[in-house]
Amino acid sequence: MTTDTPILEIKGLTMNFGGIRALDNLDLQIRKGEIVALIGPNGAGKTTFFNCLTGIYKPSAGELLLTPPGQTTRRLNGLKPNRVTQQGLARTFQNIRLFPNMTVLENVMIGRHCRTRAKVLGAIFRNKKTVQEEKEIVALAFKILEKIGLADMVNEFAKNLPYGAQRRLEIARALATEPNILLLDEPAAGMNPQETAELDNLITEIRDDGLSILLIEHDMKLVMSLSDHIFVVDYGKKIAEGSPDQIRNNPAVIKAYLGEDV
Ligand SMILES: Nc1ncnc2c1ncn2[C@@H]1O[C@H](COP(=O)(O)OP(=O)(O)OP(=O)(O)O)[C@@H](O)[C@H]1O
Ligand SMILES: [Mg+2]
Structure with missing residues (x-):
């Protein structure tokens, strides 16, 4: 190679x-x-x-x-x-596919899901590992949202963002999969x-x-x-x-x- x-x-x-x-x-x-x-x-x-x-x-x-x-x-x-x-490989879609009733931060955290280890039991009992993993996901999501220029909108619902910002949020979610x-x-x-x-x-x-x-x-x-x-x-x-x-x-x-x- x-x-x-x-x-x-x-x-x-x-x-x-x-x-x-x-x-x-x-x-x-x-x-x-x-x-x-x-x-x-x-x-x-x-x-x-x-x-x-x-x-x-x-x-x-x-x-x-x-x-x-x-x-x-x-x-x-x-x-x-x-x-x-x-x-x-991560992608965005021609027709925006966000979760409209979730926040900007949550939309990015979902992108991260594909790489996390905590499974159902961990999510229910919230053991130490799950809590730590959750913290890391939030930190990564914030870092990406800063880069994308949406850090001041983390708690907005996705559906309330202007159109251009929604397109950028899709990119943020894709980047969260690293x-x-x-x-x-x-x-x-x-x-x-x-x-x-x-x-x-x-x-x-x-x-x-x-x-x-x-x-x-x-x-x-x-x-x-x-x-x-x-x-x-x-x-x-x-x-x-x-x-x-x-x-x-x-x-x-x-x-x-x-x-x-x-
Ligand atoms: N699931 C499908 N079933 C049948 N035909 C399809 C399907 N998906 C795409 N096509 C057809 O394949 C061709 C290419 O479509 P495609 O959506 O890939 O074009 P595109 O280059 O992305 O166009 P645009 O610039 O308008 O987005 C079109 O003729 C379309 O109708
Ligand atoms: Mg197309």
Whole structure:
């Protein structure tokens, strides 16, 4: 294994829904500390890609290979979503999925659940270990909320947060699972320019902490500003990949977006 081994390597990913081929033989790699974007028109298959990767859908074909830093390669194929999270992949959803009637702090603490040891008995009898673990979870949640800029809202119900803050809270919850790879599905959707600029900084900070980020996003300014590498899909097929400059000037990409030869 060299330092150049991708932390995540997808080979030949294919997903059929009845007669629809939503993903067609897709290859994608991401390395440690990279921000990689997956872009393409509506219905291109981007969310399906995340759903295959995180165990929500079972791919029709393909290999999902994870090589955490300093560890051996393992297959993610066939793992349940919670197992995928334990392997170090965390995601946010295109449609916000928070617990609306729980507080900001509780929403983040739930993200942590996948890595805690205390089980049902511990939770009922609240032994010393459980109490200690609970304290650690609260401390971690606070640390993440500070980073995300929501520390002054810990006791608000999630449903009362402004939209942009709800999207950031989803990222906080994903970070609470301590991932190596963060998958973001349209994190800037519905944000105003100020919120999008803050999101740009936040994603950069998360990357600087050593995470790899796979970003689905329609806001091209954000994509071009953040990405080290961009994959473009259309009708489930990869039509281009490269640096932001290469993608910006790629005729096939322009055609896919504008629907005409340029
Ligand atoms: N569970 C499903 N059953 C049947 N078809 C599906 C299913 N999920 C997705 N599809 C189809 O797969 C294709 C890709 O959808 P997907 O949601 O992945 O696109 P997308 O690139 O995320 O689009 P958008 O930018 O609008 O979010 C679409 O034709 C969609 O209708
Ligand atoms: Mg989508």
